[in-house]
Amino acid sequence: MNQLITDCLNEMPYICVHKEKKVRKMKKLVIFDLDGTLLNTIADLAQSTNHGEREMYFVPESNDAIISPEIFERAQVLRQKRSLGKAPVHSEIISQIRCICGARMRFKNVNSKWYLCCTNHDAKGDCLITPIRETQIYESFCRLYYKLKHQSIPILEQMLTNLQMIRDRRLLWSEDIVSLNKKISELSSQNQTLAFLKQNGLVDPDIFIAKSNELTRQLRQAKLEKEKLMDAESDMTALQTRDLIDLLEGGPEFLDSFDTELFGELVEKIIIEGNDSVRFCLKNGLELQESIERTVR
Numbered sequence: 001m002n003q004l005i006t007d008c009l010n011e012m013p014y015i016c017v018h019k020e021k022k023v024r025k026m027k028k029l030v031i032f033d034l035d036g037t038l039l040n041t042i043a044d045l046a047q048s049t050n051h052g053e054r055e056m057y058f059v060p061e062s063n064d065a066i067i068s069p070e071i072f073e074r075a076q077v078l079r080q081k082r083s084l085g086k087a088p089v090h091s092e093i094i095s096q097i098r099c100i101c102g103a104r105m106r107f108k109n110v111n112s113k114w115y116l117c118c119t120n121h122d123a124k125g126d127c128l129i130t131p132i133r134e135t136q137i138y139e140s141f142c143r144l145y146y147k148l149k150h151q152s153i154p155i156l157e158q159m160l161t162n163l164q165m166i167r168d169r170r171l172l173w174s175e176d177i178v179s180l181n182k183k184i185s186e187l188s189s190q191n192q193t194l195a196f197l198k199q200n201g202l203v204d205p206d207i208f209i210a211k212s213n214e215l216t217r218q219l220r221q222a223k224l225e226k227e228k229l230m231d232a233e234s235d236m237t238a239l240q241t242r243d244l245i246d247l248l249e250g251g252p253e254f255l256d257s258f259d260t261e262l263f264g265e266l267v268e269k270i271i272i273e274g275n276d277s278v279r280f281c282l283k284n285g286l287e288l289q290e291s292i293e294r295t296v297r
Helices: 002-011 042-048 069-083 090-096 119-123 134-172 175-199 205-232 236-250 260-266
Strands: 014-019 022-027 097-099 105-110 113-118 267-274 277-282 287-291
Touching: 090 097, 090 105, 090 260, 090 267, 097 105, 097 119, 113 119, 113 134, 134 236, 134 260, 134 277, 134 287, 175 205, 236 260, 260 267
Parallel strands: 097 267
Antiparallel strands: 014 022, 105 113, 267 277, 277 287
16 A cells, blocks of 8 residues: 555656745645555545544454553643642632731641742742641631630620710711701601690691601601612721621531632731731621641651
């Protein structure tokens, strides 16, 4: 078969191409199908294409394997071993961690252990924060959660009460609230006067009903406007503190391992303050410091 292909190529005429006074010879395009049959024309190529008109068969194990099954199995074991060093929660929390110098933190694998490293420390050496074990950050969060769960709920409830009192006092002197309170008071007074006139027979029953319905409608509308204004002016910190209390009351008694979902609901960001301390900034604005228990690298 190889000799037949060689003979066909040798019998093909040359095509001369003239360019910049140089002559080079090119072979005519030659195409062979899978069984080695020569295709001379486009018609031959079209005729050789099977569009489902003929039976097609698959013969298993008709070609030699690229690699042996033993090598394939060994490669799978090696890939699995290499994947064990990956940190599954890195991408979920790294955006929430910053160094005290203001730089971003990144994860780095050293001797098969993951460390948090300041980008300034690695690139320029300007930062004094040395790499911190990933597990030490997670352990710090677990300790923080235990303290929040068992010690901070009364403090958070008092904080919530104080925030609500501050909001109410602030709203008490709001121009819009003062105006609505005045309007509600006037409408209530008019309603009482109308009832007094009706009781003493000084107003026509039909007029009383129409006027009473109108005053009731205006009074209801004013109260709704006040409620909407109060809701719009509500303190976001108070709402977040309420959510934090509910989360802690419904959460587990302690964490025996890092909980990514709980971390995302409690913590806004982490600031690495030093080589032995970290600051957790909670969703409601509270910032709490926790120690880092260093281990020998």
